[in-house]
Amino acid sequence: MSPPLSTTIKIDDSGMASPCQVLLSPNTDSRPANSDIDMIVIHNISLPPNQFGGPGIIALFTNQLDAKEHPYYETISHLKVSSHFLIRRQGELIQFVSCNQRAWHAGVSHWQGRERCNDFSIGIELEGSDDCAFNEVQYLTLQALIDALQNRYPIKHIVGHSEIAPGRKTDPGPFFDWQRIK
Template sequence: MLPALSSFIEIDTQGMASPCLIINSPNTDERPAGTSIDMIVIHNISLPPNEFGGPGIIQLFTNQLDANEHPYYAEIAHLRVSSHFLIRREGELIQFASCAQRAWHAGVSSWEDRERCNDFSIGIELEGSDECAFEDAQYLTLQALIDALKKRYPIQHIVGHSEIAPGRKTDPGPFFNWQRITPSS
């Protein structure tokens, strides 16, 4: 059984969360030397689109997505992407990369005249889409994770993917309730 929702999460000195299921993604690399981690980017993801609970997200982040399993997968199976964290619909937390590493979640992006947001951000994927509301359990885990990240890193900004890649990305989408999270608890 996977780790359950916890209202208390800790980030250790190596950038690993607990309690959390760890699934290492090969789609990471080193952050530029001297880079301060000061931003959280919130995303949404569902694979296949608008379907929840399957193995598609994990398979995508670990380069194991079968292009023949679903028509949409044929379009994206070649991608090499990851995120630091995924929060499933029931609040389960999965970590794919140490926060000390650069995960490949933001793509071409900029924030306040800084390019390459992957260099200085932590990516959090919420299992969901632009077409439905997120679950209470997801907001609880997200807030606990934000609190833990703020204790470990000098987080100054919490933004949506759409804010750092306008016109290219829409997530976390219109159903994400920003009022459900507090920048500092």
Template structure:
């Protein structure tokens, strides 16, 4: 369920958001010492590809994806990945990793000469794909979450996965409306 629009999302001292479901991922570790958080990376994900609402994303981020459930799962079930947040199609917000910890969302990545973007970024996954538009409820939750993150951390950059891993990643994709978060 999406956060009530009458409420503001907040991020507490432990890096946890209000108004969200917490599902801890084991795929996290400490950020490097003296590394600040100054970037948000926006992704899209759907499991199986281009199908929405199922348990696949949560299972992937918690190392519980059954490779036999879908042919695509056999190609990714071995991955150890996570994100700080997932925003479902209906605007529901899930948190897998404390913002104070490093989530494993960016992979091989660089931004403005800095490599290893996981070290200094917050990863936000939108349930979606490169082949369809995102929902209004997702943009509303995303904007509330970005505002909360900007209140807590000195965010300087909001980028897509494609910008930090060009040629390797395409998300959040051509249907993501950057004007909705400016």
């Protein structure tokens, strides 16, 4: 379910967003003790690459990706990854991991002298790619989600995956408009 444009997203004490569709990922674990959640990492994803709206992203994050469905899936079906949130092209918000838990979205990463960004960050995937612009409704949902996260956690940094994994990752890509978020 997409949050209506006039709706405020809320994050409850258990780290779950509302309104939001919940599809829990098994690819999660506990954050280290005393880890303040102070960063949001913005990503892009499309599965198969540059194709939108299919079940591939959900299948990847829930360990149900069938390697036989697409040649690209053969190269990634073994991965155990997740993100806290996915914002679809039409603005639909899906949550895979409680914000209080560690999602497996950043991989080998570092920010301002700290390693393992998954320990202290929230991962938000935008359905998209490095090759096209994001939709207006995605920015609206993203901003509402950022506002909710900032109301719940001491967020100090909002960064792209490319900033915490330079040379390894390029997302959210050149079409992401950083001016659209506060």
